[in-house]
Amino acid sequence: MQQNIPPRGTIRLTRRGRLVLILLATGVVVAGAAVVVPLVTVRHGVQEAEPASLVIPEGWRASQVYGAVDKALHLPAGSTEKALPKAHLKLPTDAAGNPEGYLFPATYPVTKKTTPESLLSFMVNTANKKFNGAPIAAGAQRNAMNVYQAVTVASIVQAEAASKADMGKVARVVFNRLERGMPLQMDSTLNYALKRATLKTSADDTKLASPYNSYQRMGLPPTPIDNPGEEAMRAAVNPPAGDWLYFVTVKPGDTRFTADFAEHQRNVAEFNARQNGSAPQATQSSSAPQATQSSSAPQAAQSSSAPQATQRGSAPQTAQNSSVPQAAQNSSAPQATK
16 A cells, blocks of 8 residues: 655645636626636727636646636647746645646736746746745644645645535544544545546546555645635644544535444435435445445445445554554455545
C-alpha cells in the first residue's frame, strides 16, 4: 500500500464539484460554467462595450479552467495549458509547477490585451494572497500542516461536502481518519484520477493504480483535486470538534455524520433503499458485498452488476507500522467507505 503521510508539521484537505449559478449584470442566469459576458453601458447616448468577465466557479479543476480561458480568449483548445511554462506562476515548491488548487475561483476581467499567461498569473497571485494571509497560514500551522496541504484538504472538502454547512464536518472526518491511520476512501479523488465527475464508484474503480486512489493509498492525494473557494479553505483550517469518521448523503439536505460504523451502515442501507425505491434494507454483513457511498454525493445502489455507492471510510483498522499509520489490509474486514 502506497503512503502519502505528510510530516506532522504539514497536513490539510478539500471538497466535490458542484453546479454554480451565476447572475450576470444583464440579469441573465447562466448555469454551471465559466462564461465570458460582454457588458454594455450607455454614455452620451452611445453604447460602449465594457471588458468581458471570466467567472471561475468554486470546485472547478484546472482542466476546466484551461478550457474556459481558451474560450474566453478565442484560442484553439489546449492553448492555455500549453502556455503554463511561459506563465512563470508563483506556486509553492510542493506543487512542482502544477497550479491545481491555486487557480482561485473568482471573476476576472478579460480585455483585448489579456493572455493565457496573464490570466493564470492573476488567478495564482489571488490564491497566494488569500492562502498566505494570517488566518489561513496560522490555521494550517495550528492543524500541523503546511498551506499546500491545507489547500489539498480544502479541495476534498469542496468536492465532497453536499452543502456549505457540511464543509467543516467533512474536513473533520478527513483529519480524524488521518489521525487514526485510516484511508480517506474518497470517491472524489478517484474521479479526479479518472478525469470524470460521477456519482457512482465501482469495486473495480477502487483498485485503480493511481496516487489519487485514496482507497489503496494512505494519506492525502499528491496534489489538490480542484480549486477550492474561501469557505472550503476556512473549513479545512478550522473544522469543528467532533469524532465523526463516516458520512453519507441519504437524500438532499440530509447528510449524516457518525463515528459509529454500524450506524453508518444503517444510513447507507437507507440511502440504497431510497435509490432502489424500496424500504430500508438490513445492515450488510461483513462478508457480503458492501455499497460504498462517497461523502460527496448520493450514489446509485450497487446491484451485482452495477457500480455500488461507496460508504467511505472503512471500519477502524489496526495500524501496521508504529511509525507510519496504516490501515490493516484484511480481505475479510468490512471496507465500507465514509
